[in-house]
Amino acid sequence: MLEVRNVTRVFGQKAAVDDISFTVEGPAFVGIIGRSGAGKSTFLRIMNRLTDASSGQILVEGRDILALRGSAQRQWQSDCAMIFQQFNLVPRMDVVSNVLHGILNRRSTVQTMFNLWSQADILRALSILDRLGIVEQAPKRAEALSGGQQQRVAIARALMQDPKIILADEPIASLDPMNAQVVMDTLKRINVEDGRMVIANLHTLDTARRYCDRVIGMRDGRIVFDGTPAQLSTGVARDIYGADASFNEAATSTAIPADHGPDDAYAAKMLA
Numbered sequence: 001m002l003e004v005r006n007v008t009r010v011f012g013q014k015a016a017v018d019d020i021s022f023t024v025e026g027p028a029f030v031g032i033i034g035r036s037g038a039g040k041s042t043f044l045r046i047m048n049r050l051t052d053a054s055s056g057q058i059l060v061e062g063r064d065i066l067a068l069r070g071s072a073q074r075q076w077q078s079d080c081a082m083i084f085q086q087f088n089l090v091p092r093m094d095v096v097s098n099v100l101h102g103i104l105n106r107r108s109t110v111q112t113m114f115n116l117w118s119q120a121d122i123l124r125a126l127s128i129l130d131r132l133g134i135v136e137q138a139p140k141r142a143e144a145l146s147g148g149q150q151q152r153v154a155i156a157r158a159l160m161q162d163p164k165i166i167l168a169d170e171p172i173a174s175l176d177p178m179n180a181q182v183v184m185d186t187l188k189r190i191n192v193e194d195g196r197m198v199i200a201n202l203h204t205l206d207t208a209r210r211y212c213d214r215v216i217g218m219r220d221g222r223i224v225f226d227g228t229p230a231q232l233s234t235g236v237a238r239d240i241y242g243a244d245a246s247f248n249e250a251a252t253s254t255a256i257p258a259d260h261g262p263d264d265a266y267a268a269k270m271l272a
């Protein structure tokens with residue numbers, strides 16, 4: 001389904017992403033880990049065409065999405081929604097309008113100028129918010145919500161696009177452990193129930209181990225680990241993070257309570 005072939009991105013003299021290749025069959029939950037500056041964000045930005053690659057190909061169902069131009073490129077950007085650490089909502093706008101912004105580029109200029117949305121679109125936005133457990137927040141300004149709720153609004157906005165792939169760049173880096181868990185559980189549910197691939201840059205090992213089917217470790221732009229969470233031992237993690245024997249896993253922990261797995265009772269209650 002996804003084949004990344006020898007993708008490189010050079011900034012000046014430095015390769016931020018350096019000849020990376022991997023293949024993902026089916027709608028997996030893929031985590032990308034690595035220290036700051038490893039190239040994780042640059043790779044996600046290349047995937048959804050916010051940044052151009054210097055060379056390489058990314059084949060999605062056999063089509064090189066790096067070669068797309070014009071409307072085909074915009075269609076691809078709609079097919080792969082992006083979620084950011086800082087949510088990127090319009091703070092003073094109400095929640096349901098923020099969700100509707102997921103399909104802003106599908107509307108005419110007149111519709112956009114007069115803020116006209118069809119009843120079907122509004123009902124769809126509300127039903128997505130309902131699914132994510134925050135429909136009662138729909139009329140509130142986005143800025144009035146907690147960080148975890150705002151990130152769920154951002155996920156709802158992504159779902160409004162009906163994407164094939166969700167790219168999440170450090171989606172829980174600004175959240176406390178409880179909210180981090182709800183957001184990760186939400187992404188996992190979307191992955192499992194909808195069959196959408198999720199590729200998430202994660203800064204914590206415990207989260208990668210708990211939620212991902214596959215973990216890719218990057219260091220200095222290169223892939224230095226590609227395996228299952230079970231293969232991600234402390235020694236492997238030390239290599240990925242370029243740390244010495246004093247490497248302490250706790251420093252890369254979100255501290256999501258260990259007795260909670262994905263889709264557990266807590267998340268079910270929050271998301272029902």
Ligand SMILES: Nc1ncnc2c1ncn2[C@@H]1O[C@H](COP(=O)(O)OP(=O)(O)OP(=O)(O)O)[C@@H](O)[C@H]1O
Binds near residue numbers: 015016035036039041
């Ligand atoms: N637009 C740019 N111009 C110049 N250098 C850049 C640009 N974007 C990224 N870089 C450099 O590329 C390297 C990889 O950055 P990137 O943001 O992809 O890393 P990262 O693993 O996502 O780290 P972080 O978690 O801190 O965001 C860094 O050295 C960064 O300074």
